[in-house]
Structure formats: structure tokens, C-alpha cells
Amino acid sequence: MNRRSFFKEVARSLTETGKEVIYPLFENDIEKIERAADVLQGISWYPVDHLSLGYGEQMISGRLVCFFFDGQKAAACGKECRECHEMAQWIAYDQQLVCPGCEKSFSFREKGGSLNLAIYPVKNEQQKWWVGLPDKGVFSDA
Structure with missing residues (x-):
């Protein structure tokens, strides 16, 4: 494996790891935003x-x-x-x-x-x- 392929693979792997770590945080924020929108609209x-x-x-x-x-x-x-x-x-x-x-x-x-x-x-x-x-x-x- 040459240096360029190695760095591409490292970047892809780090991106995938970052997505897996950050996604639950955003998912909770999205749910909070949806709940806040429902409260502001007066919807239950x-x-x-x-x-x-x-x-x-x-x-x-x-x-x-x-x-x-x-x-x-x-x-x-x-x-x-x-x-x-x-x-x-x-x-x-x-x-x-x-x-x-x-x-x-x-x-x-x-x-x-x-x-x-x-x-x-x-x-x-x-x-x-x-x-x-x-x-x-x-x-x-x-």
C-alpha cells in the first residue's frame, strides 16, 4: 500500500468513526428540537x-x-x-x-x-x- 492509499484509508476510517460517535448526539438534539417545535406550535x-x-x-x-x-x-x-x-x-x-x-x-x-x-x-x-x-x-x- 502506498502512502496516498494509506492516508485515504485513514481519513475514511476516521470519518466513519466520527459519524458513529457524533450521530447519537445529533439524534438527541433533533428530538429536542422537534419537541420544542411541538410546544411552540401547541401540539401534543x-x-x-x-x-x-x-x-x-x-x-x-x-x-x-x-x-x-x-x-x-x-x-x-x-x-x-x-x-x-x-x-x-x-x-x-x-x-x-x-x-x-x-x-x-x-x-x-x-x-x-x-x-x-x-x-x-x-x-x-x-x-x-x-x-x-x-x-x-x-x-x-x-
């Missing part, structure tokens, strides 16, 4: 019961939350229309939520619509689904 994370394919509803922390799960990704929203405060109805054949009061609709497949619902973040950690709900007294559209 709650575990979700088993999600089945398609549409479902669950009562979480006193809120009725609608879920749509396609097998890999999940989406969550509130069921109350923010404009007329009616409870949206799930129309299975159209695969959308429709407000009976103002007749606006929201589609999970198109990720939008004219119906103004509270959209909640969803994450999958440690093989469990979690939904982020606004803390009591914190407005979700602030």
Missing part, C-alpha cells in the same frame, strides 16, 4: 388505535378525529366544519366528507376541497401511529 401527540384501510373515526382526547389510511400513509382531520359548525358526513361512494349545512366537501385522495376542516399532523414512530392535536386553549389556525 396522542397514540392512535389500529388504523384499517380506508376511512375511519376515533375519539382522541375528547375530539372526533377522521382518518384515511391507504396502507402506507395516513391523513387526519377534524370532523366539524369550521364555518357552520356542523359535523361532516362521510360519503363512501365519493370517498369524501361533506358538510350537510354548507354543502362543501373535502377529499382525502385529492388532499383538499372547499370544506374547511382542521387538518392534523400524523406520524409513524416505533411501529405506532400518532396524531398531533392542538393543546386546549390553542387555536390550530394561529
